[in-house]
Amino acid sequence: MFFCLMKFSNALIEWYHPNKRDLPWRDTKNPYFIWISEIILQQTRVQQGLGYYMRFIEAFPTIESLANAPLEKVLKCWQGLGYYTRARNIHLTAKFVVDEYNGVLPNTYAGLLKLRGIGDYTAAAIASFAFDEPVAAIDGNVYRIYARVFGIYAPIDKGVGKKIVREIATAEFDLKQPATFNQAIMDLGGQVCLPKNPLCESCPIKAICYAFKCGEVASLPVKALKTKVRDRYFYYILIRYGIFTYISQRKDKDIWHSLFEFPLIESYHALQPEEVMLTSDWVDICGNGRVEVTYISDEQKHLLSHQHLFSRFFIVEVEKPSYLLLRDYTKVLINDMEEFSTPRLIERFLAAEPAAKYFIKGVDF
């Protein structure tokens, strides 16, 4: 048994040294950089996170610079990455650490775990990478690898399966090289033990892998939870009031918390453009004065993992802003829109030809 336990780590780390990915957050022991990288990489592929990481530490090279920045600047840096609560929490925690801990991040798993936005995995990752604390970091890769290697059929997205994997991960963990072991097993998951069509022939631990030996690779790991997808219909009103438009910031308990958007009419079933323009919301937003609709976009389909959004953009010139716009929305220069963090859906429309022609530059009549 002991022999078997040692073999896992040895084979893994022997594979890792010549095959490790060269990633910028691996060149440092700076806890701040490692923390930022781990938050960015939550539910995010390394390839997608790389550019964001480089831009983020360029914009906020120290925890103090992050703490002192306005939230809007942090969100703008996060634009397009998704799970925007991460950006809010990273900012909250930076301020907290600067105020309460003199700018020094906790140097233990237990201390890190108390911070907002840092859960079990992230605390273990930072503690092992930055401080060499011997604690197993268990992410999606690790669940998959142990479920396959040890033939765990308990769903890894439920309590029992997680508990079993945690026990195995603790037993297999290499106490002598915490950082290397955690990096190595995640690299194996990211490069070899892939969710679909894993490269088993190139795997350093295929000889001890239950799933490989029993032909169960495609059936493991087991997942129980299904995310159900909801349809929503978004109709955005891009007001043109001279060189100004109106925007608002999204509330919590919904998608895109804290991001900026145009006045929105939401429906739970599809509406034709004419129907949108007959709603009371339309009247409230556009007012009773002279209104000219200069552009109506095609329906844009925007897919989130848990919602399907069907949306349309209306560009509307108004003579004077409605009471609702004055009361509930912020007047901004159209040319300043790029300063605000917006959902990808809006970012894309603003970057497209119709917006430039009908909204940003205006219409010649």
Added chain:
DNA sequence: AAAGCGGGGTG
């Protein structure tokens, strides 16, 4: 324990 939260890559 389960649901909610983005966006993009991949087969």
Added chain:
DNA sequence: CACCCAGCTTT
């Protein structure tokens, strides 16, 4: 189309 990604927080 479904599934998944260096998960966390709230309910």
